[in-house]
Amino acid sequence: xxxxxxxxxxxxxxxxxxxxxxxxxxxxxxxxxxxxxxxxxxxxxxxxxxxxxxxxxxxxxxxxxxxxxxxxxxxxxxxxxxxxxxxxxxxxxxxxxxxxxxxxxxxxxxx
Numbered sequence: 001x002x003x004x005x006x007x008x009x010x011x012x013x014x015x016x017x018x019x020x021x022x023x024x025x026x027x028x029x030x031x032x033x034x035x036x037x038x039x040x041x042x043x044x045x046x047x048x049x050x051x052x053x054x055x056x057x058x059x060x061x062x063x064x065x066x067x068x069x070x071x072x073x074x075x076x077x078x079x080x081x082x083x084x085x086x087x088x089x090x091x092x093x094x095x096x097x098x099x100x101x102x103x104x105x106x107x108x109x110x111x
Contacts, residue, residue, distance in 0.1 A: 032098035046109035059090035
């Protein structure tokens, strides 16, 4: 009985060591990408596709490099009659997510 218990404990310890080694070799990525908005002279008109808002916006991750392809516009929230708050989202291969809010000029479709 004691021999069987020792075999199980050794097996569990061995698995833990293998997991730790794998984790150490792969490395831990807990840092999200950084979203950069260059001169953003965009005016968003109500009804336009969100892709218009992605011009001049990029995302970079220290481990993955350029992750601009993961950029999405999460929401466009009207703040006033002339501005909207655009929330950009990007992620890296470790599924670290970053959000950035940017004020953008806005023209109502009714104008």
